[in-house]
Amino acid sequence: MTTDLSPAENLRTTLYDTHVAAGARMVPFGGWDMPVQYQGTIAEVEAVRQAAGIFDVSHMGRLNISGPNAAGLLDILLTGSASDLRVGRARYCFICNERGGVIDDTIFYRLSDDEFLLIPNAGNRAVVVLWFDRQLAQHYDGRGVQITDRTMATGLIAVQGPQAAGIVDGLLEDFSPGARLARNPGREPQPSLLRPYTWGRGHIDGRRIFIGRTGYTGEDGFELAVQSSDAAFIWGRLTQAGATPCGLGARDVLRLEAGLPLHGHELADTITPIEAGLSRFVRRDGGFNGADVLDHQRVYGTPRQLVGLTMPGRSAPRAGYDVLADGAVVGTVSSGSYSPTLERCIAMAFVDAAYSEPGTALQVDIRGRAADVTTTELPFYRRAA
Amino acid sequence: MNPDDRKYTREHEWVVSEAGADTVLVGITHYAQDQLGDVVYVELPAVGDAVGYLAKMGEIESVKAVSDLFSPVSGRVTEVNGRLAQEPELVNNDPFGDGWMLRVSMSNPAELDSLLDAASYEEYIGQL
Numbered sequence: 001m002t003t004d005l006s007p008a009e010n011l012r013t014t015l016y017d018t019h020v021a022a023g024a025r026m027v028p029f030g031g032w033d034m035p036v037q038y039q040g041t042i043a044e045v046e047a048v049r050q051a052a053g054i055f056d057v058s059h060m061g062r063l064n065i066s067g068p069n070a071a072g073l074l075d076i077l078l079t080g081s082a083s084d085l086r087v088g089r090a091r092y093c094f095i096c097n098e099r100g101g102v103i104d105d106t107i108f109y110r111l112s113d114d115e116f117l118l119i120p121n122a123g124n125r126a127v128v129v130l131w132f133d134r135q136l137a138q139h140y141d142g143r144g145v146q147i148t149d150r151t152m153a154t155g156l157i158a159v160q161g162p163q164a165a166g167i168v169d170g171l172l173e174d175f176s177p178g179a180r181l182a183r184n185p186g187r188e189p190q191p192s193l194l195r196p197y198t199w200g201r202g203h204i205d206g207r208r209i210f211i212g213r214t215g216y217t218g219e220d221g222f223e224l225a226v227q228s229s230d231a232a233f234i235w236g237r238l239t240q241a242g243a244t245p246c247g248l249g250a251r252d253v254l255r256l257e258a259g260l261p262l263h264g265h266e267l268a269d270t271i272t273p274i275e276a277g278l279s280r281f282v283r284r285d286g287g288f289n290g291a292d293v294l295d296h297q298r299v300y301g302t303p304r305q306l307v308g309l310t311m312p313g314r315s316a317p318r319a320g321y322d323v324l325a326d327g328a329v330v331g332t333v334s335s336g337s338y339s340p341t342l343e344r345c346i347a348m349a350f351v352d353a354a355y356s357e358p359g360t361a362l363q364v365d366i367r368g369r370a371a372d373v374t375t376t377e378l379p380f381y382r383r384a385a
Numbered sequence: 386m387n388p389d390d391r392k393y394t395r396e397h398e399w400v401v402s403e404a405g406a407d408t409v410l411v412g413i414t415h416y417a418q419d420q421l422g423d424v425v426y427v428e429l430p431a432v433g434d435a436v437g438y439l440a441k442m443g444e445i446e447s448v449k450a451v452s453d454l455f456s457p458v459s460g461r462v463t464e465v466n467g468r469l470a471q472e473p474e475l476v477n478n479d480p481f482g483d484g485w486m487l488r489v490s491m492s493n494p495a496e497l498d499s500l501l502d503a504a505s506y507e508e509y510i511g512q513l
Binding site: 042122253337 | 419422423425426428444445446447448449450451477
């Protein structure tokens with residue numbers, strides 16, 4: 001097992017040349033050079049909300065975790081159960097330290113009884129691998145689990161939006177689901193019949209595809225893992241089929257509108273899932289790292305809570321800005337932006353629990369100006385059912 | 386790409402003299418709007434306000450970031466581009482034209498001589 005601990009230069013995904021050739025603007029993110037935008041963030045957000053967009057998410061990790069002790073180790077490391085997860089399904093949860101702080105948030109897929117695919121964030125991949133190795137040594141004497149970092153050998157492409165299902169149905173051949181599909185009397189299996197948080201396999205023009213019905217935009221969508229050498233070809237087929245290439249700028253706005261956390265902002269090793277309002281992804285039967293702290297917080301509450309903030313206008317609260325009540329600092333903005341979908345400014349912030357009730361009138365210090373904001377429940381945006 | 390008829394700051398504003406008047410128009414460059422991404426909000430001084438040479442004159446906000454705007458010259462604001470309040474995307478679509486920001490009556494026209502010409506600005510952004 002190898003992984004890049006501190007690369008001297010940013011890494012490049014297998015789609016780097018594709019992005020540059022298409023005129024995307026590249027920026028450093030999580031140790032990688034990634035496209036921040038193609039045509040423009042607002043147009044890309046609209047494409048995902050109204051049609052379909054594609055994102056290169058190959059910077060995120062792909063860790064294969066297999067062996068007779070794989071499920072047992074993951075049960076200790078993750079806030080969501082691995083041994084209860086049926087083959088063919090996926091789950092979102094957290095990798096917590098002993099204090100309940102979030103080392104990373106992740107989606108993991110059960111590929112077979114003793115094999116999982118786990119997706120850590122780009123900037124956390126090395127830390128997660130080290131943590132898993134250390135925990136394996138501690139709990140299983142280093143035996144019975146193989147951790148293989150497949151990040152550089154593969155590409156990962158997200159296809160998101162109301163037209164995503166039609167696009168992947170049209171391209172995928174000999175699709176086979178990993179678990180039972182949604183009811184489909186008389187119809188061939190196809191990706192649009194995957195339930196949320198399940199996966200399948202298929203081909204596009206003979207190239208192997210792993211496809212999960214997962215995403216990070218608040219829209220219906222899929223994530224496709226492919227061989228590294230096939231990624232540019234698959235990307236081309238998806239764009240020809242009508243999906244709009246999107247950058248990290250759009251991805252950040254979309255996830256914020258959908259109230260989804262970003263590690264380093266709403267989650268960190270000093271922030272617990274309970275503080276971030278994400279207790280539904282923490283199992284109640286204990287037995288995992290940080291369970292005692294999280295159980296206690298679930299029952300007794302936390303001094304600070306993540307809330308949504310909204311305000312009219314276009315000058316947005318930004319990460320790090322103070323949240324004020326009657327001139328006193330009662331919190332900090334974790335993410336904020338103008339929302340093209342909602343046509344107002346939205347933000348997430350950690351505030352003292354006394355001010356976390358939805359509908360509370362607060363202010364944000366926007367570069368010396370106290371701007372009125374209102375706390376609100378998350379998400380800001382929910383797609384029509 | 387950067388018009389020859391005007392001068393530039395290292396903060397990516399432009400200033401162009403208007404024929405037969407001692408006023409100038411001020412805006413930001415194509416390079417600046419491209420770096421910012423989609424502009425959603427421009428905060429500018431009001432008519433009658435004083436602006437200072439290379440001093441902060443306002444703020445420009447895109448979806449992902451906020452930046453200060455600097456006046457290329459000192460003087461008094463005689464007009465503000467009112468269209469930007471409703472159509473901030475003009476800054477992206479036509480930064481050297483309809484996306485202009487301020488009309489300024491200069492108090493010290495010699496300041497123009499200290500700014501970059503188009504060729505020097507081109508060279509400058511090539512090194513960024």
